Amino acid sequence: MKIKFVNPKHHPHSMNFLHCLDLVGVKYSHMPLSLPTLAALTPPDCAVEIEDENAGAVKFETDADIVALTGSVPQRRRVFELADEFRRRGKPVVIGGPITFDMPDECAAHADVVFIGEAEYTWPEFIKDFRQGKHRNLYHQKEWINMEDSPAPHFHHLKSAHYASGCVQVTRGCPNRCDFCDIPVKYGGQPRSKKIEQVLSEIMTLSELGYDSVFIVDDNFAGNKPYAKSLLKKIAELLPSLPTKMYFYTQAALDVANDDELLELFRAAAFLRMFVGIETRDAGKLEALNKKHQTGMDIKRAVEKIKSYGITIWGGMMFGLEGDDLSSFEKQFEFIRDADFLPIQVGLLQAVPGTPLYIRAVAEKRFLRLPSIYGLTALSEEELSKATNLLPKNMSETELEMNFARILRKIFSPDAFRAKMVQYIHSNTRNMLTSLPSLNMKTVMILVRLLSFYLFRADMKTRKMFFQVLRVLAAHSMRNLDETVFHLLAYKHMQTHYYKIADICESRR
Ligand code: B12
Numbered sequence: 200m201k202i203k204f205v206n207p208k209h210h211p212h213s214m215n216f217l218h219c220l221d222l223v224g225v226k227y228s229h230m231p232l233s234l235p236t237l238a239a240l241t242p243p244d245c246a247v248e249i250e251d252e253n254a255g256a257v258k259f260e261t262d263a264d265i266v267a268l269t270g271s272v273p274q275r276r277r278v279f280e281l282a283d284e285f286r287r288r289g290k291p292v293v294i295g296g297p298i299t300f301d302m303p304d305e306c307a308a309h310a311d312v313v314f315i316g317e318a319e320y321t322w323p324e325f326i327k328d329f330r331q332g333k334h335r336n337l338y339h340q341k342e343w344i345n346m347e348d349s350p351a352p353h354f355h356h357l358k359s360a361h362y363a364s365g366c367v368q369v370t371r372g373c374p375n376r377c378d379f380c381d382i383p384v385k386y387g388g389q390p391r392s393k394k395i396e397q398v399l400s401e402i403m404t405l406s407e408l409g410y411d412s413v414f415i416v417d418d419n420f421a422g423n424k425p426y427a428k429s430l431l432k433k434i435a436e437l438l439p440s441l442p443t444k445m446y447f448y449t450q451a452a453l454d455v456a457n458d459d460e461l462l463e464l465f466r467a468a469a470f471l472r473m474f475v476g477i478e479t480r481d482a483g484k485l486e487a488l489n490k491k492h493q494t495g496m497d498i499k500r501a502v503e504k505i506k507s508y509g510i511t512i513w514g515g516m517m518f519g520l521e522g523d524d525l526s527s528f529e530k531q532f533e534f535i536r537d538a539d540f541l542p543i544q545v546g547l548l549q550a551v552p553g554t555p556l557y558i559r560a561v562a563e564k565r566f567l568r569l570p571s572i573y574g575l576t577a578l579s580e581e582e583l584s585k586a587t588n589l590l591p592k593n594m595s596e597t598e599l600e601m602n603f604a605r606i607l608r609k610i611f612s613p614d615a616f617r618a619k620m621v622q623y624i625h626s627n628t629r630n631m632l633t634s635l636p637s638l639n640m641k642t643v644m645i646l647v648r649l650l651s652f653y654l655f656r657a658d659m660k661t662r663k664m665f666f667q668v669l670r671v672l673a674a675h676s677m678r679n680l681d682e683t684v685f686h687l688l689a690y691k692h693m694q695t696h697y698y699k700i701a702d703i704c705e706s707r708r
Pocket residue numbers: 209210211212214215228229230231232233234236237267268269270271272273293294295296297298300301314316317318319322366368371372381382385386416417418583
């Protein structure tokens with residue numbers, strides 16, 4: 200029996216860096232983890248093929264017995280197009296992934312079988328049923344699986360040269376209860392973890408495949424601090440034996456700043472970046488968002504402390520919060536300007552199904568457009584990042600969108616980015632020696648493409664910013680050379696992406 204797994208194309212998003220991948224020389228930022236995990240769950244006597252449309256065109260001619268699609272809500276249009284095309288060609292189509300949580304009926308209309316939830320137990324059950332010709336059309340995993348049963352993904356089905364980073368998932372679930380967040384609802388309120396030995400072996404495999412960076416995709420890496428500390432110690436011990444000079448980045452909650460031992464371990468394990476959903480510095484609004492782990496913290500100092508361990512904070516910031524009014528835009532801008540993090544994900548508060556915010560919004564009749572579940576995504580995929588499905592409380596929808604557009608242009612202007620990079624280089628604790636990337640053909644080509652972009656393709660203001668940043672870098676002993684180059688690459692994406700969202704916000708009026 201043969202199974203063809205397919206990951207449909209993604210649209211540009213803040214953290215997939217699509218607009219700068221031409222400079223990096225890869226097809227997509229991150230490898231998809233679900234499909235190599237499913238490949239590992241497939242009985243060894245089945246032939247397996249994985250096609251990631253983000254890395255190359257999908258081939259419709261196939262001798263596979265089953266076509267299995269993964270997907271998230273933002274990918275939904277392409278998920279359904281691919282499903283329809285394979286079914287038209289007579290192939291049984293299966294759909295799984297986070298899309299099925301929120302759109303089970305739509306998925307069922309385009310597939311023969313739908314999987315809801317984690318598939319560690321249901322996928323092998325389905326293969327058995329399918330072989331016996333008695334499979335169901337719905338497999339729903341209701342209980343949380345034991346993460347020790349989640350196998351090491353079969354990474355070798357993906358071409359490492361296509362991706363900027365390898366990925367590893369260590370835990371699922373988060374102990375916090377942010378009002379707008381669906382992670383505790385979808386993946387559980389207590390982190391569940393893989394065995395440390397397995398995580399180390401996944402990292403080793405990725406290094407053997409040539410990856411030099413790994414994104415630990417956990418929503419809150421340090422949700423279980425004792426486990427995180429044990430793992431970090433082991434990663435630090437593993438580093439010298441890896442075939443590539445490896446570094447890591449992940450996502451965590453700001454309260455990691457309260458634990459010096461944890462921060463020291465992050466540094467020892469070569470964690471260079473951490474995405475943190477900061478959202479706002481306003482204590483009242485944090486309270487309203489139920490971000491309890493962050494209320495009462497001096498956010499600016501917490502960020503500086505994490506930074507002092509050589510870890511760059513990528514901040515997630517929100518506009519359109521429940522207490523926001525017209526004065527909030529500038530206040531958020533000033534905070535982003537003054538605090539030592541890089542704004543990477545800047546969006547509007549949205550109500551995601553299943554969250555406390557969503558339930559309250561239904562009761563308060565605060566929805567702008569029903570039945571849209573993710574803001575205005577029904578109109579255009581890209582609008583996901585900027586549009587909201589919530590009626591703002593203290594301003595009109597037009598005021599919200601026009602001010603959001605204005606502030607995005609300000610946050611991602613060359614001037615603001617130069618100031619961010621200067622602040623960043625000044626405060627960094629790493630130096631040229633610790634941050635010198637391995638010099639090989641790949642890194643040389645990236646530098647050549649970066650230079651040629653800023654010299655010949657960028658506009659005047661952006662070019663000027665580039666040279667100013669290089670000057671400051673040289674004057675500060677090339678501190679954090681690798682990360683400065685990385686963020687100069689990333690800026691091409693961020694500017695293009697957020698200016699486009701600003702255009703969309705303005706053009707709909
Ligand atoms: C890593 C990650 C990213 C990475 C890239 C991922 C990639 N490789 O492309 C980045 C940072 C780029 C990213 C961006 C975005 N992401 Co994202 N991301 C994740 C995250 C944290 C981990 C995904 C992962 O690797 N999981 C590990 C694998 C093993 O788990 P899995 O994919 O869920 O697969 C399991 C099951 O779902 C099932 N399954 C999956 N596919 C299939 C297919 C079949 C046939 C079967 C049978 C079963 C099955 O089996 C697997 C094993 O149990 C998840 C949250 C999470 N905890 O999962 C969000 C998540 C997938 N992201 C989400 C979103 C919305 C986004 C963004 C729009 C930004 C945002 N606001 O968060 C963008 C746009 C998408 C994009 N990729 O361009 C949502 C999707 C929601 C939904 N209902 O669809 C999630 C679920 C987070 C959330 N808040 O709910 N993301």
